[in-house]
Amino acid sequence: MKYFSLNENAPDVSFRDAVVNGIAPDRGLYFPESISPLAKEFIDNIENYSNNEIAYEVIKQFIGDEIPEQDLKEIIEETLCFDFPIVPIEENIGSLELFHGPTMAFKDVGGRFMARCLGYFNKKEKNDKDITVLVATSGDTGGAVASGFLGVEGVKVVILYPSGKVSNVQEKQLTTLGQNITALEVEGAFDDCQDMVKTAFLDPSLAPYRNLTSANSINVARWLPQAFYFFFAYKQLKDKSKDLVFSVPSGNFGNICAGMIGQKLGLPIKTFVTGTNVNKVVPTYLETGEYEPKPTIQTISNAMDVGAPSNFIRIEKLHDFDINKLRKNLKGYSYTDDEATRAMGYLYQKFNYVAEPHGAIGYLALKNYLKTTKNTQGLFLETAHPVKFMDVLFEGVAETIALPDQIKAVIDKPKVSIKISDYEGLTDFLKS
């Protein structure tokens, strides 16, 4: 499969090169040259397939012949080592729980898949220079990428995270692994981290020192496998006669955009709903037609503290850069921290369901959308385990949560990070 740059000023590349480059030389995001719908027969009989089989059907066209069938199937099997249950909440509303993986965030799927693809290419090519995965995190990406890449030969991982702006559990997940993983603690916000990463990719002075690639959702190997769980959700639905709507709490808009790829592949999804926190560039755009990236505002749903969502251009591409088409397929709402907290309280007191702030915003957005429709099954994505957001859960709820084994394994380990305050700090580290 060929990928082109959405800035349309760079050569087309193979899947392998899109994964290894991360971003195109013209700073554009890579996008697949074609998207062919899957057989209707497959979608209609999805209950008869295992998750691994579904994932293979979904991803194979995006890889083409660049990874042999058997290797790709192994990559999928190792990626999907956990469940994706739907928990019914109330009539026509379910929570699609994506947090049962090793770092308890949906990003485990993309992180694990990408790590194994890079590992495959590296082994095949016997490269003499290691690949350095450089990644900015607003909270959850860092841990998922670190865990996904831990011990992968020929790959080093450098994570930039905003100092004091990730939760304690998140920080431990990305600063305690050691081996091929280094955490850089940046004095600044997530957008500063993301800007530094983007600049580094295009900085020729770094080329003699490092083969850099990204593991943010701009990387196609992290982004595309996120389409899997929309299929897994559809498979689990008992009543498929209702209109299906997914509500995806969004920051960089990679996850929801992968869902839209699923829709292109033939999943019968009526509409997407997105909930954001007060970093609401996209809901504002849908309302006013003005697209204005803003500096990040810090909130309790920190993994969505993104003022300039990098994947939005892919969403526009999927809707032919036509805002009216987009408005038909995407409804956007934004919520304050207070509203998210009240929703967590409501879910807990009314349904005995413990949600964290991102999932709670997904729930609110879904409720809002459902007011206007009938005969609709809504699923909101619960994107992280509440244990990762202990200090911002609804009052009294944190005490009810037992530490899962994945968290026990890191929580008492000492944090190891290198502090940097600007781009020079990053290049000094990368050149050392």
Ligand SMILES: *Cc1c(COP(=O)(O)O)cnc(C)c1O
């Ligand atoms: C990353 C993340 C999001 C946002 O996902 P995007 O693909 O960036 O829109 C939402 N919730 C949690 C818990 C996350 O870690």
